[in-house]
Amino acid sequence: MMRKILFALLFSFAAPFSWAGGGGELDSVDIDLRDREALQRGAEAFVQYCLNCHSAAYMRYSRLMQDLGIDEARLKERLLFAGDKPGDTMKVAMDPKRAKAWFGTAPPDLSVIARARGEDWLYTYLRSFYLDPERPWGVNNRIFKDVGMPHVLWRLQGLYRPVIETDENGHERIIRLEQVEAGLLSPEEYDAFVRDLVAYLVYMGEPAQFQRMQLGPWVLLYLFVLLGVLYVLKKEYWKDVH
Ligand code: HEC
Structure with a gap:
């Protein structure tokens, strides 16, 4: 019996990892979360290229400053939109209803996307967007068929066409995919750019998880204290009975 319960517990923890991939073969990437400069570059790329559509509602700019070692001057110059304060979260100006009408799907919040995908x-x-004249934005994605997102990084990456084989x-x-128009970055530079951006997305998934995990010990402590109080109470009550 005990063993069954243990197994069930084990699998319930393992489950979230098994569907992380999916959809065609994936290129693997090495990410080092201790590399603060890479994370800073990733944060700047995120603000510049993604935040117009995607929010990161769990992420506060002040937390970014702390974790990534960004000082206030740099935060204001490179990361904050006019009117935002360091204590704000990375919200997006776009109205979700309008976004849905534009893209067919509202761009999801990316706070914990790295843990989901x-x-x-x-x-x-x-790195898998390719030209497809049948799609509304003129692009499709090799691992996300008929994606609603435009290729927002095309200026950096350039444009690619699919090489198709018939079995x-x-x-x-x-x-x-084969490049048909060069971008501002070479393919190697673009890969490095995307790696920094993904490192940032991975980092962003962690603090959200971290905050939730921090609650755990307090709940346990509370239960412990409660147990102590109940024990003393029980003793008090039974004293008169005996
Ligand atoms: C012009 C608006 C726009 C911009 C800018 C944009 N996206 Fe998107 N993105 C979308 C939309 C719309 C979807 C939903 C696509 C769908 O479900 O078909 C999406 C989907 C995604 C997904 C897939 C989410 C899922 O379903 O798992 C990821 C990951 C993503 N975007 C990352 C990024 C990153 C990283 C950037 C910055 C480089 C970025 N996006 C910039 C509009 C945008």
Whole structure:
């Protein structure tokens, strides 16, 4: 019996990791969360290229300053939009209803996206947009079919077209993407840029988890104190009975 319960517990913890990937083969990425400069670059990229549409409602700018070692002058110059204060969260100006009308789907909050999708998926996703004239934004994504997001990084990456192979059953398959127009960055520079951005997304998923985890010990402490009080009470009551 005990063993069954233990197994059930074990699997309930393991489950969230098994669906992290999915959807075609993924390129793997090495991320070092101790590399603060990479995280700073990632944070700046996030603000510049993603925050117009996606919020990060769990993330406060003041926390960024603390964790990533960004001073207030730099925060104001590089990260804060006019009118935002360091104590604010990374919210987005766009009205969700309008966004849905524009893109077909409202851009999701990205606070914990790294835990839902995994770092390899994100790294691959941001490098897998390709030209597709049938889509509203003129692009599709190799690992997110018919994605509603435009290729917001195309100026940096350049443009790619799919190289398609037909197998003996007549099924078409994209075997790789080929650059048709160069971007501002070389392919290697673009990969490094995306790696920093993904590192930032991974970091962002952690503090949210961290805050929730911090509550745990307090709940236990509370229960412990309660137990003590109840024990003393019980003793008091039974004293008169005996
Ligand atoms: C112009 C608006 C816009 C910008 C800018 C934008 N996105 Fe998106 N993004 C979207 C929309 C819309 C979707 C929903 C796509 C869908 O579900 O079809 C999306 C989806 C995503 C997803 C998939 C979420 C899921 O379903 O798991 C990720 C990851 C993502 N965006 C990351 C980014 C990152 C990183 C940036 C910055 C480089 C960025 N986005 C910039 C509009 C945007």
